[in-house]
Amino acid sequence: MHTKNLFENTEVAFSLKSDSELERAYFLFKMISSEPLVKIGTAATKFALNINLPVEGLIRSTVFDHFCGGVNEEDCMPVVEKMHEKGVCSVLDYSVEGKNLEMSFDIATDKVLRLTEFAENKEALPFSVFKPTGFGRLEVYRKVAEKEPLTDIERIEWEKIIERFDKVCQKCSETGVSLLIDAEESWIQNSVDDLILEMMRKYNKEKVVVYNTIQCYRWDRLDYLELVLQIASEEGFKLGFKIVRGAYLEKENKRAEEMGYKSPICSTKKATDENFNSIMSFMFDHPDVMTVFIGSHNEESCYLAMDLMQQKGIAKNDLRVWFGQLYGMSDHISFNLGLEGYNVSKYLPFGPVKDVMPYLIRRAEENTSVAGQTSRELNLIKREKERRKL
Template sequence: MLRRVVPWQRTGRYSKVIVGAWHRGHLAAIPARCFAVAATGQTGTGGQSSAPNSAAPKPSACAAEKDFTNAALAFEAKSRWELFRAWCVFQICAIGPIVRHCDTLYMYSVKVLGPRLTHLLLRKTFFEHFCAGESSQDILPKMRELQKYNVGGILDYAAEAKDGELPETVKPIDEEETVGAPLSSRSYDYESEALCDARAQIFRVAVRGVKDTIPDGFAAIKLSGLGNPVLLERMSTCLAEVCRLYKRLAHEDINPNENYYMIDRSFKIDLETFKTGWLKMFEGKSEDELKAMFDAMDDNHDGYISYLEWSSGVKLSEINEMVRGCKHQGRLFQAALNEEEVKLYRNMLKRVQGILDLAQELGVRVMIDAEWTDIQPAIDHITIFMQRIYNKGELPIVFNTYQTYLKGMPTRVQRDLDRSRREGWRFGAKLVRGAYMVSERQKASQRGLESPICETYEETEENFHQAIDCILAHGEDKTEASPGGAAAEVLVASHNRHSVERTIQKMTEMGVAQDRVGFGQLMGMADHLTYTLARYGYRSYKYVPYGPVDEVVPYLIRRTQENSSILGSPSVQEERQMLGRELLRRLRPIA
């Protein structure tokens, strides 16, 4: 069975100051021998491939040059109306005031024109450009069209919670009782649980939709839809404090406001250091009990525990019991989940496992989307927990998402690669630059904290490329018979031609098999990359969002705002010009 790699999620971009960095030369950086072009499947003149169902030509070490600027090839799947609509959308998205105030304009339109007319206008313009439909049945034509052109689909129910917006179903917290286990009085309304159950059913329908339309495609899920975002934030805070506890046990200096992904975890702790640190902070454990705890975490019995062993050995659901022995009721005590939260956490795990059980049964891979940093540690924790279960077979079922605009991300990618090999499961990942840049910087500024986002585009690009290189270098370990010895798989989710070209060049230099690497772009963007890569035999995917128009509006607004720089960048200007040329060619064909 031919293996297909993970598909993609979303990419965010940067400000006008650095927008010029997006436009990178031509294909000269890659030798022509890196590509192979078969003489079959040439583009027709009527916007359709002469053989759309034929197998795509396979790249090889010796080949003719591939051209990403061939408009007829890039847009052969689009009708004249779709070309015109795409050109108009790009024109509008290049207008700064409209992009900056699109959420306000939407609210004003609803008040003046009413929701029905507003959503009709959205449906016929931005929605139909960036989304495939409102239900799993509506999207069938789009998924089948992608399949005709050898493009995989990443099916995603795009209704989403707004970053920083607390659900109304969460009751206010009594400020006098915010301490941790077992005293916390935080209460969760079970109406939100019913909503999460309903969303779990929607995600299961999406998994079946992938199986029925593009069997080698991908389903994307958001964990913020399967559990209360406030609970995910509480879990993330708890995980961050458990990480800081590891440093405290080693007598390391602690910065309570340090970025979670930047915390140093490279050292190991021996038994005496562990006991001394623990007894300084906790009571109720004998030395024999502490030695038993240490030995249980010391998997390789070398007399030390690493952070990987520590994080695998300390269970989130057990923190409540652990902190009851705290000598000082500080941040860790306050962060511990209470009994109700542990119950809700387990309910969320059951929903996720229900989706993944179905995915495993049908052979559909599932991408766990990355979200905002207040809840991302919890998402990472649950995703790795699921990878331990579902990535031990022939193919990885669960793929994590890494946002490389976050500081310290290459280190985290390498840590998870090491974890997969040590624990014996297959590593699968999607790499994106990031999708919450604007809101993350605003929150950090409001809180007086250092931004978790890289300061410049160049830093993010370096992170992105380093992470790709780490995964490409994680080849098969022939001495390891377990799934952990398998080569890592990656989906490079990027609209940046330079990054795509660079990845292909690295694959050639390192001898990386094509079934380990995929490329993904958003529906409605970078068709010149998606369809050209597919035509030349590379694993190419479109991210296919769907959902009711009124529920998808937050996604459309965020997509427009987060991509405002790329939508006005030279790269997209080039794509807009290609759209214009192809539209004119269709309207005035040359005999």
């Protein structure tokens, strides 16, 4: 068994950060750890951008450069290459939130196709990624999920959504780039799941090209996995899943309460953690059919994954297992795993500063609500600063 102190190595964790970047990270996490400051900061930022104050430079040199790779894919490459030298790959994530128009869905699809071509033959960029609501209206997904009849126009929209999914999956299949498809709210996820299963049937015959995302704060997801495992085993195709804890907690609970159904979300954080670990263990029990991308900032889950790999005799660099964290966070996990020879990818958001702000604001707000995450980051940065002084 490996020792439980792998993630304590701050020298490896922050090897890419200069002293000034380390100071900036310390300042940012210090800010983020205070809820009132986050509220004031996000309000002030939104206001400044809306009235076109010249704040982009300031945003770019602080929060943007810490959490994002650049304004376009070329701009990201120095960061991508530096991380790859340390054994960490990147997932270029165009983090501009789309508008609800057919034209913007086409633009988003073209963007993913272009990024997939951009990633082809680049070892540092093994994945492409998109969010289903970037390819179609939430309301259309909801009606399909809840088996409500579609209007003629909606039927055309749904056909277009299927077409966009297929185009991107095919491009990934041709270029050898794998595809991570993000999760959505539970009330539309069924239609997304069914559509992705179709894509897996078509494109995951030899190896996993298409990955769905399992949000483990949903208590019904292990049942879902057991069901699709049966289907895939019978029909002879492979399954890829990114597993995460989940992103829409307040929204999910609020809707369940308002509409009077049982919340699909685990009742406690502890239950979510246990569910995550059970789902991950289940996937490790079926490595011949299932490929797992462990999207986690939780050290215990990462240690458990390493233990499971060891128990099952799965090599560190076996492509059926990936670890992933967000850029700008949990470097102590990513870079130490990378150095050990595990497959690791950082989600690297990028896009024009102004357009990426909603994403950054969400990150800041999420960080304030995840107890312990920010203080852990601060603690590690502090230790690295002291180590460098010595």
